[in-house]
Amino acid sequence: MLHLRLITPAEQTDEVVRLIEGTVGTTHLCVLPGAARDPAGDVVLCDVAREAGDDLLNGLRRLGLDTTGSIAVENVDLSLSRRAAEAEKEAPGESADAVLWEHLSDATHEESTLSVTYLAFLTLATMIAACGVVLDNAVLIVGAMAVGPEFGPLAGISTAVVQRRPRLAARSLLALLVGFAVAMALTVGFSLFMDAVGLFTEEKLEGERPQTGFVYAPDWFSFVVAVLAGAAGTLSLTSAKSGALVGVAISVTTVPAAANAAVALSYGDTVQTWGSSEQLLLNLLGITLAGTLTLLTQKALWSRQHARLRKRASA
Known part of the structure; x- marks a missing residue:
């Protein structure tokens, strides 16, 4: 699994959340309104299966979030969650075969x-x-x-x-x-x-x-x-x-x-x-x-x- 920490301008948050919810293999979505100070905006957290990560990152960049906010990605070494296991099953392919081009x-x-x-x-x-x-x-x-x-x-x-x-x-x-x-x-x-x-x-x-x-x-x-x-x-x-x-x-x-x-x-x-x-x-x-x-x-x-x-x- 990958953990994403996003800073989004308030006017983009709904669009970012819709993208995450529409991406197969995502879970543990959290939205913290107004939590970010530099740059100012909302903080959005989520986990995504590695094999679905490239699609989600490409979508976020198409929204311009890498310019208007921030995209940070971390590897999750251990995730004890039934929902995380289900998300990995839903995602296409195998995580070992996935290429994160970014x-x-x-x-x-x-x-x-x-x-x-x-x-x-x-x-x-x-x-x-x-x-x-x-x-x-x-x-x-x-x-x-x-x-x-x-x-x-x-x-x-x-x-x-x-x-x-x-x-x-x-x-x-x-x-x-x-x-x-x-x-x-x-x-x-x-x-x-x-x-x-x-x-x-x-x-x-x-x-x-x-x-x-x-x-x-x-x-x-x-x-x-x-x-x-x-x-x-x-x-x-x-x-x-x-x-x-x-x-x-x-x-x-x-x-x-x-x-x-x-x-x-x-x-x-x-x-x-x-x-x-x-x-x-x-x-x-x-x-x-x-x-x-x-x-x-x-x-x-x-x-x-x-x-x-x-x-x-x-x-």
Whole structure:
């Protein structure tokens, strides 16, 4: 269930209440006249089944409530109510399959914004991966994958393509390109420093690396894994199963490939630099393509299900 807290101008309250009452899957409706002070107006509270949430949010935005008042949405972790259970049964589809496009847009907007924190996480992840490739340590590689925040901009690009939002696409692409450029440049400096103090050596980078050699040797398996990870990551975002996103993060070699390219560049190894760059681009392409196709499929399936229900209701 989702909990909605709305602030409505007094003259719009009746219209908002009618919309809520006419939406299948809503319950626990409360109206508090004159309770809001900033902005001034009435407070309307209700719960709605997740699978009906997108329709209700779209209706509220069509009324202009996001401009004239306020729309706040929270997840309800536990609701002990027979009426809530009935509302979920009345709503179309399954809650796990529902896509809240407004929530997805908001989440990807936050995760795909170029910020100091984003750059710090990506740079630290790349430096950790640099240690991993030089030491041929798979544990460090996995740790770097988990720290890297690059899936946010990739999901932002996919969301922008599906929703036709060029500003989100541009912001996500900027975060992705600038983020990796800054992280790799700083990692080149980090690699030179580690070499100067004797912790990195060219012999370690060029030696046998059975655990991490894959990061500069792209093949079709790299693309297949990236596609599967992109689909899984997108599903984890749309279904609010954030735990699955951690598994996605440690299944693709974006950050390790960037780190290997940076270390190799510091030693002038063009073969590993180009191979790692190809691996990085292949993974980014696979994740973005899979994320876009996953969202398009979800949108088509959900629209078809709603069309069948509207046809059944009008019959």
